[in-house]
Amino acid sequence: MFDDYKFHPSSLGLIMTESRTKEELGETAKSHLIECYVSKKYGRNKDVTNKFIEKGLLAEEDSFDLYTLVKDKLFIKNEKTFENDFFIGTPDIVDGNLIVDIKTSWDIFTFFSVIGKPINKMYYWQLQSYMDLTGANEAKLVYCLVNTPFKLVEDQKKKLMWTMGVIDPEADDAYFKACEQVDKNSIYDDIPIENKYIEFSIARDQSAIDKSHERVKFCRNFLNQL
Numbered sequence: 001m002f003d004d005y006k007f008h009p010s011s012l013g014l015i016m017t018e019s020r021t022k023e024e025l026g027e028t029a030k031s032h033l034i035e036c037y038v039s040k041k042y043g044r045n046k047d048v049t050n051k052f053i054e055k056g057l058l059a060e061e062d063s064f065d066l067y068t069l070v071k072d073k074l075f076i077k078n079e080k081t082f083e084n085d086f087f088i089g090t091p092d093i094v095d096g097n098l099i100v101d102i103k104t105s106w107d108i109f110t111f112f113s114v115i116g117k118p119i120n121k122m123y124y125w126q127l128q129s130y131m132d133l134t135g136a137n138e139a140k141l142v143y144c145l146v147n148t149p150f151k152l153v154e155d156q157k158k159k160l161m162w163t164m165g166v167i168d169p170e171a172d173d174a175y176f177k178a179c180e181q182v183d184k185n186s187i188y189d190d191i192p193i194e195n196k197y198i199e200f201s202i203a204r205d206q207s208a209i210d211k212s213h214e215r216v217k218f219c220r221n222f223l224n225q226l
Contacts, residue, residue: 001040002223007216009089009129011036013122015219016212024218033219037226055152056104063104063144064092069193075100082133086216091130099130099139104146107185111145111198119200127202128209137204145196148186156182 007015011032019026025033039045060077068075081090093100101123105111114120119141127139157179160166166175188196 002037002220004085005036005040005216005220005223006083006086006088007036007129007219009087009091009126009133010122012087012129012212013125015215016121016125025222029219030222033222034226037223051152051155052106052110055106055148058149058152059104059146060102062146063102066144066146066193066196067100067102067142070197082130084133086213087129087133089130089133091134094134094136097136097138099127099134099136101127101130101139101141103141103143105143107148108145108188108191111143111196114143114198119202124202125208125212128205129212131204132209132212139202139204141200141202143198145188145191147188153182153186156186 014032015025015029017026017028019029035046064075064077075093075095078091078094080094081088083089091099092102103123123141127141131137131139160178160182161169161175164172164175164178166172169175
C-alpha cells in the first residue's frame with residue numbers, strides 16, 4: 001500500500017529526526033508515520049489547529065503584501081502542486097530558480113525570537129524538499145510580522161475575560177487595561193515595514209536531498225510492515 005507513498009514537505013522534518021537509540025527511526029518519526037498510516041488506510045486525518053496556525057491562514061495575504069512592499073516586487077502566491085517520486089507539495093512562491101516560504105509570526109516576540117538562532121530544522125527540510133520538487137537552487141525562509149486578525153484578537157479577549165472571572169467588562173478596570181495590552185501586542189502599524197520581516201537564505205543541498213530520499217524509502221517499508 002505504501003510503496004509509492006509521497007510525503008508533504010512540511011512533514012519531512014518529522015521523519016528526518018535522529019533517533020536517540022541505534023534504531024533508524026526516532027519516536028517523533030514513528031508517531032508521524034503512524035498518523036500517515038491511519039490517514040491512508042482508514043481515511044481519517046488528525047485535526048491539528050491552534051492560534052498560530054489560524055493566524056497563518058487568516059493573515060497569509062497580509063504577509064504576502066508585506067513582502068511585496070519591502071522587496072518592491074510583486075509576488076503572487078503559487079497555486080501549482082508539484083510532485084516527484086518522493087514528495088508532493090505546493091510552495092508559497094516559485095520565482096524562477098528561487099523558492100520563498102512565508103511564515104506569519106504570531107506576535108512581535110515570536111517574530112524576533114528567531115534572530116541569532118539556527119534555521120528551524122523543520123523549515124530547513126521543508127525548503128530542501130521544495131527545491132527538490134521544483135529544481136530550484138535557492139530558497140528563502142521569510143518571517144513576517146503583520147496585524148493579528150480581528151477575530152483572533154476578540155478570541156483572546158473572551159478567553160481573558162473567562163480567566164479573570166470578569167462579570168461586567170464595562171466596569172472592570174483591570175480587564176480593560178488587559179485588553180489594551182492585547183491590542184498593543186496585536187497591532188503593528190507603528191513599526192516601519194522594513195523592520196517587519198526577517199529573511200534567511202537556504203542553498204540547495206543535494207546530499208541532504210539524497211538523504212531524504214533514502215529516508216522516505218525506509219519509511220515506506222516501515223509503513224508496509226505496520
